[in-house]
Amino acid sequence: MSYNDWESVIGLEIHAQLLTDSKMFSPDSTHFGAADNEHTHPVSLGMPGALPVLNAKAVEFSAMTGLALNCKIRQRSVFARKNYFYPDLPKGYQISQYDEPLCEHGHVDYFLNGEIRRVGITRAHMEEDAGKSVHQGEATLINLNRAGVPLLEIVSEPDMRTPEEAAEYARTVRKILRYLNVCDGNLEEGSLRCDCNVSVRKKGEAKFGTKVELKNINSFRFVEKALEYEIKRQIDCIETGEKIKQETRLYDSTKNRTFTMRSKEDAHDYRYFPDPDLLPVVVEENWLAILKAKLPELPLARAGRFQADYQLPVYDAFVLTTEKALADYFEAVAKDSSNPKAASNWVMGEVLRELNEHKIEIEKCPIAAVDLARLIKMIDGKEISGKMAKDIFAEMWQSGSSPVHIVKAKGLSQVTDTSTIEKIVDDVMVASQQAVADYRRGKTKLFGFFVGQVMKVSKGQASPELVNQILTTKLKG
Numbered sequence: 001m002s003y004n005d006w007e008s009v010i011g012l013e014i015h016a017q018l019l020t021d022s023k024m025f026s027p028d029s030t031h032f033g034a035a036d037n038e039h040t041h042p043v044s045l046g047m048p049g050a051l052p053v054l055n056a057k058a059v060e061f062s063a064m065t066g067l068a069l070n071c072k073i074r075q076r077s078v079f080a081r082k083n084y085f086y087p088d089l090p091k092g093y094q095i096s097q098y099d100e101p102l103c104e105h106g107h108v109d110y111f112l113n114g115e116i117r118r119v120g121i122t123r124a125h126m127e128e129d130a131g132k133s134v135h136q137g138e139a140t141l142i143n144l145n146r147a148g149v150p151l152l153e154i155v156s157e158p159d160m161r162t163p164e165e166a167a168e169y170a171r172t173v174r175k176i177l178r179y180l181n182v183c184d185g186n187l188e189e190g191s192l193r194c195d196c197n198v199s200v201r202k203k204g205e206a207k208f209g210t211k212v213e214l215k216n217i218n219s220f221r222f223v224e225k226a227l228e229y230e231i232k233r234q235i236d237c238i239e240t241g242e243k244i245k246q247e248t249r250l251y252d253s254t255k256n257r258t259f260t261m262r263s264k265e266d267a268h269d270y271r272y273f274p275d276p277d278l279l280p281v282v283v284e285e286n287w288l289a290i291l292k293a294k295l296p297e298l299p300l301a302r303a304g305r306f307q308a309d310y311q312l313p314v315y316d317a318f319v320l321t322t323e324k325a326l327a328d329y330f331e332a333v334a335k336d337s338s339n340p341k342a343a344s345n346w347v348m349g350e351v352l353r354e355l356n357e358h359k360i361e362i363e364k365c366p367i368a369a370v371d372l373a374r375l376i377k378m379i380d381g382k383e384i385s386g387k388m389a390k391d392i393f394a395e396m397w398q399s400g401s402s403p404v405h406i407v408k409a410k411g412l413s414q415v416t417d418t419s420t421i422e423k424i425v426d427d428v429m430v431a432s433q434q435a436v437a438d439y440r441r442g443k444t445k446l447f448g449f450f451v452g453q454v455m456k457v458s459k460g461q462a463s464p465e466l467v468n469q470i471l472t473t474k475l476k477g
Contacts (some may be wrong), residue, residue: 008231009199009208010166011158014173015151016183017129017191018061023148024128025052025095030150032189036143044148046091051277058150059102059281061182062126064291065152066103068176068298069121073288077102079126079278083271088131088142098272101125102281109300110172111318112165116300119169120157127151132190146190152183158197158208163227167220170194175299179324187218194223199244200234209234210244213264214251226251230258302327310340319348326362329369336373339380346372350393366400367393375403382416383407385464416463418470421454424462425470428453439475447471
C-alpha cells in the first residue's frame, strides 16, 4: 500500500517563555546564561511554607497573546496543580491551568503556497516552567534556573495535515510572539519549544488514529523532518500489523529518527486540582480594552498592507514582515525615498545579505534607514549610477557614513555633461577602430565592449543612460 493512501493529523503545543524580569510566582530573575542554580528562590525550589505570588506582567503578556491569536479571554481563569514526579520539578507538581485557562477558542491564519490557511487554537494557558536536566555519562545534573519561568502554552486544534503546514504554522506563531515582544522566540536557548502530536489514518476516514507526541523539538526544520519520519514510521507499523502506542517520543536530529521516551499520560494521570495557594485570575473588560489598544499591527495584516499601499509582490511583502524591526526599517526607507520597490530590493538584497553574513539583527544595522533612503534618491535623481551605489553602500556599511558625505569625499558624483561623455566616446572609438569597423559590419554584440571602455575611462562615473544614447548614435557612422 502506498503512503499516498494515508493522511496525517497534526496538532502542535508551543511553549513560549514570557519576557518578564522575574519568574511566574517568585521574584528571582529569568535572565538566561547565569551560573547553574544562581536564580533560585524558596518558591521555585518548592521549600515548605513558601507561597507563590502571581506575576501581573505575565498575565498581561498572556492576555495580549490570546487577543493576537483571536482567542476568547476568560473573565475568570484558575491555576491548577499538575502532579508528576521528575527530578527537575522540586515541588512534585507544576502550577499550570487545566479546565479554566486564560485564553481559548482562537485561530491563527498563515500563508503557505500562495494561499491563506487557518489553524484553530484550543487554548493558551499560563504555567511555570520546569528546571533543566543535564545528562553527563551515567550522572544527571539539575539546573533550576529555569524552574518557575513564566510560560504560555499554545495548544492548536489537530487541523494540520502535512509537516510543511505544521512548520509554517509554528513560524507564524513565533512571528506573532516577537511582534508583541512577549517572547524572544529563541529556539536554541529553549525560550520557544514545540511539541508535535501526530497520528495517521486512511484517507477518507473520519476517526483519528492513535496519537503520538514528539517532545521538545528546537527548530522548525526539525519539526518538519521529525514529523516526516514519524508519519512514515506509523504507516509502516500499521501496514505490518503493529499497533501504534500512545507515547511520548524524542527526535534525534543526527540520526533523523524518533525513539520512545515514555508512555503518554492522560489528563487523569496528572491528578489536576485547583491550586489552594492561588486565587482565580479575574479579568476586567476595561483592562482588556486597554490591551487591545496596545496590540501592534500583526505580520499577516502588515504583509497585506504592504501589498496594497506599496504595490509590493506577495513574496517581498512576506519577507519584509518576517520581523517587526525589519518591517519598520523597510517602511521608513520606503517613505523617505518615495520609491517602495527600490527600498524593497535594497533591503531584501544588500541589507539582508550583509546582516546574514555578519550574523546580526536589523536593529544593529550600521546603515540608518534615512541614509539608505537618501542613497535611493540619489540613484533616482541620477546623481549616481546603480553600480556606483553598490560601492557607496559597501562604504556606508563599513564606516556608517551618509551617502552624501561619501560621494563628496571621493568625488563620485555621476557625469551627466553630454559634451564630456561625447569626448570620452570619441577617444574610445579612435583607440578601437577595428572594433568600430566590426560593429558596423554587423557584430552588434561589441556594443557592450564600447560601454565597458567608456565606463572604464570615466572611472564608472559617466551616466550609463547617456553613454548608451551617445554610443548608439556615433556607432551608426
